[in-house]
Amino acid sequence: MDLSTQIREKGLKATPSRLNVIQVLGSNHLAYAHAELEALFSDMDRVTLYRVLNDFEEAGLVHKIIDVDGVTRFALCKHSCPGAHHADEHVHFNCRGCHKMFCLENVxxxxVKIPLGFKVSGVQTLIYGYCKSCSAA
Amino acid sequence: MDLSTQIREKGLKATPSRLNVIQVLGSNHLAYAHAELEALFSDMDRVTLYRVLNDFEEAGLVHKIIDVDGVTRFALCKHSCPGAHHADEHVHFNCRGCHKMFCLENVxxxxVKIPLGFKVSGVQTLIYGYCKSCSAA
DNA sequence: AATGTAAATGCAATAAAGTTGCGTTTGCGC
DNA sequence: GCGCAAACGCAACTTTATTGCATTTACATT
Incomplete structure (x- = not known):
């Protein structure tokens, strides 16, 4: 299925901005910060980019993660998530060298054993360290 | 050992601002956001509060965690950490009702099994859901 | 293919979070 | 009590994110 259809299936219009963003997010298993995408699409308004990312998240096309530095990042959901209720319970790896955030879909x-009294909705596991390229250097 | 001494042992001066902050952080196992502490000490300058928290973190008195909403929070280190290199590898629980962040020191x-090529420095495990009070309501 | 309309965009303004510089004040070693 | 480095308060600024509104555009319908 092509990207336009994927977007439309979520009830969103397949605009150029959206196609550009989803294409980058789909090109690898990295989570992108707003600033990075903004640099990539210098002609797109920053507000539009904020809205594209939020709309995608609410539609269940991407998931949002905060990296170890507190920077908000977005990555494509491998398996389409039911609305805003994400099933992105995989582990993320945050490189302290290049600051890339990897989605480890297979991990x-x-x-985790939680004390009584807490009702658990989900777990975020964020590993930090150095990626292959950065630990080599 | 009293709070003033604890602060001085880290090479910091035991000022009223610092004593106020460390007293609140020590009163429970919660991680506080800047805004919360600011509201608590309305006479303290916001910049001073930023600096108190950063100095404490660098001194190894408190550790910093980002909650599920991307809000930076600070909690007292149970065991004094060696400088800025924290050993706060415990689990945190973030309530989606009251937004409190609990340090689960005993968990x-x-x-986690990580693919080859990644060099792991540490793991952040952040559980979200509802705390006792909030799941009762 | 033209059209109507709700959705999406661009721009300006604003808000929230964090940082930096600098002159003044203060903790604390002497 | 004195001196001085450390800490503070204030102002200005940067970054990140949100909101309102007028204009434009995707696309369902004809």
Missing amino acids: PAPN | PAPN
């Missing part, structure tokens, strides 16, 4: 979130 | 960070 499931580990089980 | 160790789980082991």
Whole structure:
């Protein structure tokens, strides 16, 4: 299925801005910050970019993660999520060298024993360290 | 050991601002946001508060965590950490009702199997859901 | 293919969060 | 009590994100 159709299936219009963004997000398993995408699409208004990302998140096309520096990042959901209720329970790896954020789709979130009284909705596991390129350098 | 001494042992001066902040952080196992502390100490300058928190973090008195909403929070280190290199590898619980962030000192960070090529420095495990009070309501 | 309309965009203004510089004040070692 | 480095308060500024509104555009319908 092509990107336009994927967007339309979520009830959103397949605009150029949206196609550009989703194409970049789909090109790898990285989570992108607003600033990075803004630099990539210098002709797109920053507000539009904020709205594209928020709309995608609410539609369940992308998931939002905060990296170790507190920067908000967005990555394509591998399996389309039911609306805003994401099933993105995979582990993320944040490189302290290049600051890239990798979605480790194949690494499931580990089980954690929680004290009584807490009702758990989900777990975010964020690993930080150095990626292959950065630990080589 | 009293709070003033604890602060002085880290090479910092025991000022009223610092004593106020550390007293609140020590009163429970919650991680506080800048805005919350600012509201608590309305006479303290916001910049001073930023600096108190940063100095404490660099001194290893408190650790910094980003909550699920991307808000930066600070909590007292139970065991004094060696400088800025924190050993706060415990699990945090973020309530989606009251937005409180609990340090679960007794819940160790789980082991995660990481693909080859990544060099791991640490793991942040952030659980979200509802705390006792909020799930009752 | 033309058209109507709700959705999306661009721009300006504003808000929230964090940082920097600098002159004044203060903790604390002497 | 004195001196001085450290800490503080204030102002200005930067970055990140949000809101309102007028204009434009995707696309369902004819």
